[in-house]
Amino acid sequence: MIELKSAEEIGRMAVAGQFVGELLAELNGLAAVGVNLLDLEHHARDRIKQRGAESCYWDYSPSFGRGPFRNVLCLSVNDAVLHGLPHDYVLRDGDLLSIDMALGIDGWVADSALSFVVGTPDPADLKLIEATEVALEAGIAAAQPGGRLDDVSAAIGAVAHSYGYSVNGEFGGHGIGRTMHEAPHVSNDGRPGRGMKLTPGLTIAIEPWLCQSTDKITYDKDGWTIRSADGSRTAHSEHTVAVTPSGPQVLTRRPAS
Template identity: 55%
Template sequence: MIELRTPGEIDAMRAAGAVVADMHAAVHALAAPGVRLSELDAVARQVLADAGATSPFLGYAPLQSTPPFPGVLCLSVNDVALHGIPTAQELEDGDLLSVDAGATLDGWVGDAARTYPIGTPRPEDVQLVETTERALAAGIAAAVVGNKIGDISAAIGAVGRAGGCGINTDQGGHGVGRSMHEAPSVPNEGRAGRGLPLRAGLVIAIEPWFLAGGSDDYRVDADGWTLRSADGSRAAHVEHTVAVTADGPRILTAPR
């Protein structure tokens, strides 16, 4: 069931989204060559604790066959596109890091992701991140009353394909509210003018993730979580929680 949120509920979701933004700021400040992924997860846990928030990621297990997720962040490095586990792996100069963070505050969820180089950036990584961020901006711009979900998906996909990226629609955006994953699904490629009409009060996570090699294929590691490009090419993932309002899209996970 798709639920529309009141202006007051959207304000409450913005409070949760601000915590997510704080998590990203703290992680970005720490991320550097030699830092372990587990250290990034620890600093994000402290931000949650300081805010009186909890993590919708920690212990998440969508299927009985999936082990509970062990961190409060998904930390995906290089060819890992999504759901990377915060292990003791050390970041290296030239790595590409995707950080997906969520927070639950007063029963409402915020969810956002960023990708950035570690240390010395590779030009091709900068281009991939810029393409993915442009796709996110295009998707957000399409999240207006009167459009449809397909308009968001088509806007994202057009930017990704023009940039030569691989796009897979098995994983994508989604509704956000009292839980992290709600209806509707928001694919990263689609046909304009198709799908659910966008109404004021709809809150969705818009989250393009692109594969630099151009292939849409991926594989999942034996841990049941880590999703990698099938061809070993690098990946980028960016995301905001966005409310559709009568005044246009409102980004709930923007920095304070």
């Protein structure tokens, strides 16, 4: 069942979204060569506790995971793209890091992700990250009232293909609001004009993710971390977006640097 949110409820989601954006910006600034992933995880835990927020990841137990997720961040490095478990790893020069975070404040949830290179960037990595960011903005722009859900999917896929990347269809965006994952599923590729009608009050997480040279994935033995099947680099970008009468409203924008 899809729950449309009132303007007031979207405003409450925006409170959570603002904090998500602020904390992701902090983590981006803290991540550097020589920093341990666990330091980022514990910084986020402290900040979430201070804010009185609740992590959507802690104790998350979907069918594909192995046991409950006992962290507040997904930290995915290089060929890892989704659900990366924070672990004892010190970031190295040139690592491509994706940070994904979802949390709730006063019963309303927001979800966002970003990717960036720590230290010296490889141009190929920057191109990959750019493709996910451009695809995200295209998907957001397509989330217009009166349109169709696959307009969003098609916009994302068109950008990915224009950059020369293929798209995996197993994981994508999703509805969001009172919980992290709600209906509908938002694919990262599709045909325009199809799918449910985009109605004001619909809130979705739009999240393109790409691998450099494959659309196939593998899982680590931990049951969580998803990697490119061929070991190529990966990137992931995400925002929580509300469809409003005047157009899409991004609820998780990060502060301007």
